[in-house]
Amino acid sequence: MQQATFRYDINGLRAYALLLVVFYHFNLPLFHAGFIGVDIFFVISGYFMTKIIFNNSRNHKFNIKVFFSAIFIRIVPPLLFVTLIFYCVSFFILNPGDFQYYCKYIIKSLTFTSNISLLKEADDYFAANSARNLLLHTWSLSVEWQFYLLYPFLFILLNKAIKRPKGLIITLSLLLLSSLLFSVYQSTLNRAYDFYMLTTRAWEMLAGGLVYLFECSRTTQQNRPAVLCKLVGIGLLVVSLIIINEKDPWPGYLASLVVIGSSLIIFSRNNRLRFFNNRLIYTLGLASYSIYLWHWPIHFFANYYLPHPSTLTNILFVGLSILIGYGSYRFIESKSIAWAKRKGQLFSFSFFLCIALIFIGLADQTRKHSGFPWRGGESYLSVINKIKMPSPENGWCFYSIATDHQLSVGLPGVQCKIGDTTHPQVKALLFGDSYAGQYIPFWHKVGEKNAIQIQAVTTNWCNPSTGNDFLGPRTSPAYQQCLFNRHYVLDHISDYNVIILAGSWTKAFANPHAVEGLHELISRIQQKNIPLIIMDEPYQFAENIGDRYKQQLWRHHYFDIRPYTSVKMDNRIKATSQQLDQLSANTVQTLHLRRSDLFSPTHYAVDDIPYSLDGGHISVLGSLAAERYFIAQGGNEKLRHFLKQ
Incomplete structure (x- = not known):
């Protein structure tokens, strides 16, 4: 399959991390903590970034321009393809509000600021309304890219200032500890900040970096209990899946189980275990990035048409996500990397950057024009203009x-x-x-x-x-x-x-x-x-009722509110x-x-239109309907009597 130096164990770990995330998002039983897969991705990213920077710096071959352009060519073309495909799909399917919101996150995802925007919205990743965001999953790409921007400069600076490898390990360990403690602190203060921001996630990637530095140590090379490390690491991940749930502050201190478990698996360097080294897992590991990009938009549209799917239906959508994601890996991700090697890195970087900027401009114009509401006609506009906050x-x-x-x-x-x-x-x-x-x-x-x-x-x-x-x-x-x-x-x-x-x-x-x-x-x-x-x-609902109603109105379907009551x-x-x-x-x-x-x-406020705006607040129309209901219930007399007391 690959040369002998290929890390089948890390590739396998990446595959299982992917499956955890996909199974979690599609609500498969037993995977209520599948979101830990993203934390595993972060550890793996930190490991490989440190390996690239450390080895090239040691050989005096590290070029920051080459480093950034290589990452850009690896990450952006598949992301660009997915966002462009779903822009076309969304134009014909999504209502103007959802289309406008999607275009906002096209811009955020391609500029790698999704996590910051989600924090500003105080959007809880685990909340029901997060399903409204077609590009919600790009928050993790933003965190990684921000890490890639800062880490090379920090690492090179420390490497020059601290000549001894042990000193570098100690310094990175202190940075890791600082980030971890800050994460624990934020988990009690601001859950959204703790979840989305680099400062509370950096320790997970630094852990991967420390694993590589420990691997380079002669002492650990000679005294590495590979099998034991791998078994303990797997055990910690299994325990994490059992005891962690969405209500836990995350990442916080509990994420250390996942990070330590992943680090031990990587540190073991055990390529022989069939659990990590078989053809299916090998393929999933290689295609993990593309599958990750595709699975959430597929989940979004599955939820759009089937709000309450069965487990069997979700399993079918998991299979569809893997199939389409693998196709994207074969024909977009791999081909773009191969094309870049033929054309040269600078030309390829410039080409994909231009395409991304043009697409960002298109998305911005769509956002500024409110998702082209003319697509819905006057009757649609007259209703949705009232399903808003009174601003x-x-x-x-x-x-x-x-x-x-x-x-x-x-x-x-x-x-x-x-x-x-x-x-x-x-x-x-x-x-x-x-x-x-x-x-x-x-x-x-x-x-x-x-x-x-x-x-x-x-x-x-x-x-x-x-x-x-x-x-x-x-x-x-x-x-x-x-x-x-x-x-x-x-x-x-x-x-x-x-x-x-x-x-x-x-x-x-x-x-x-x-x-x-x-x-x-x-x-x-x-x-x-x-x-x-x-x-x-x-009344509070488990989902964004206003969005659900607009979707049904856009599709000329009757809206039944009963399935959304909680x-x-x-x-x-x-x-x-x-x-x-x-x-x-x-x-x-x-x-x-x-x-x-x-x-x-x-x-319902009037004409089968719900009071609710977003599952929590009521809309302008709902507020006006509440006044009519209040008057009809004798509210005026009740209020006047109270004020005369």
């Missing part, structure tokens, strides 16, 4: 500074006034995060009918509180806006006749600091003798509502608006 772009004023980069931190974020703004008899404050912002259309209509002017002070992840607690990434400008909002509210609290609090209570109640800040806020309100209204969260999530929201009941009962002059006051139990 300035559609005439409302939720201050979504995390997603609208034209907004700035400060006073503009607290200037939203709705309801009766001409001759109000009551001045109210709506304060909270996006789960408060979603109610802006609701309170606008209620305010108009009851002579209430409502000032909405809302931004992303800013739960009602007086403290510094925050439900999103503190790197987002929303954090600074949130602190501004809280100071503003405390400074102007006496200006209002009634205060309305709404938020992502389920997340807030899981955070002790958020609970403490909420109680302090309520105490301040009570001291001023101001009536308080607390609003429930809407008893588990509903019970969690009910438990949160009971906590709000207790909070309201212990607080004077407090009205608790429950889900039953606001939302039809059918979950």
Whole structure:
């Protein structure tokens, strides 16, 4: 098959890592921890990068331009091919919103910044809504590429500064330990950051690099218990598959089991074990990159047409992913590398770079034109324009500074006034995060009918509180806006006749600091003798309902919401509502608006269109429908009676 120096064991490990990831994404039984395959990939990458850099540096043959162009030619053509194919497919299949979102991630994937963009969106890799991203899996390529950009310079610098190999090993070990400790720290602070960022992933690749440096040591060459290392390594990976699940902070300290296990397998240099050296595993290992690129888009479209597939169906899609991925390896990945060798590295690099830049330009134009909504016609546009958050772009004023980069931190974020703004008899404050912002259309209509002017002070992840607690990434400008909002509210609290609090209570109640800040806020309100209204969260779904509805509308299919209801999530929201009941009962002059006051139990707003925007929030249309339902349930009389007390 290959020359004697070929590492069948590493190639086999790569094949099994691939299978773990693919089986996990297709929800095959027993592979609930299959995501550890990516961590194995990282260890392997660190090993080979160190081998290339160390050997060429030692022989004075390392050329940084050759290094980067070789990696570019290895990685970009297959990625470019996959993204281009699915651009064409998406043009005919995806609705404008999904197509626009896909084009955004074409740009992010080809510039190797997917992980950063996902962090800014605070997108949990394990959350149901992550399935919306056709290029979600490219986050790992971005992390690897960022490592490739930095590691050669760091390694060469250390290699020159530290002449002794042991000193280099010690220094890299300290860097590994620093990255690992930072990962453990971030796992309790910001799960999305811990998962997606290079600083919390670098230790996994550095572990692979240290394995190679240890291999070069004469001592370890002479005293390597190969079979024992390999068996212990396999054992650690099996244990990881059994004990790890999606709820665990990741990577964190638990990932050390996977990293140590992978490192031991590589360190053993045992090519004879048939488990790692047979024709099937050999082929899967060679084609692993292309199969990895193809499997997630295939999963995406499988989920698009079959939201609840059987295990057998998923197995068939696994086979399809492997088959198409292998074809891509044979005819795209291998051919592009061979073509580059014939044409020369510089020419090939320039050629593929030009193609990538042209395609990025096309994707950017598609993104700027909102995914070409003209493809759906006027009837489609009239509906989807209402299935949005109430932001300035559609005439409302939720201050979504995390997603609208034209907004700035400060006073503009607290200037939203709705309801009766001409001759109000009551001045109210709506304060909270996006789960408060979603109610802006609701309170606008209620305010108009009851002579209430409502000032909405809302931004992303800013739960009602007086403290510094925050439900999103503190790197987002929303954090600074949130602190501004809280100071503003405390400074102007006496200006209002009634205060309305709404938020992502389920997340807030899981955070002790958020609970403490909420109680302090309520105490301040009570001291001023101001009536308080607390609003429930809407019904929560296991999937992005708005996207599911748009997909069915785009395909002219009836949308049945029932398969997406979740008893588990509903019970969690009910438990949160009971906590709000207790909070309201212990607080004077407090009205608790429950889900039953606001939302039809059918979950439909009007004309079979759901309330839900994304499985959590409600849309503009849902918010307006909630107002109509509230009025029909006698909500106006209930509100007026409360305000007269």
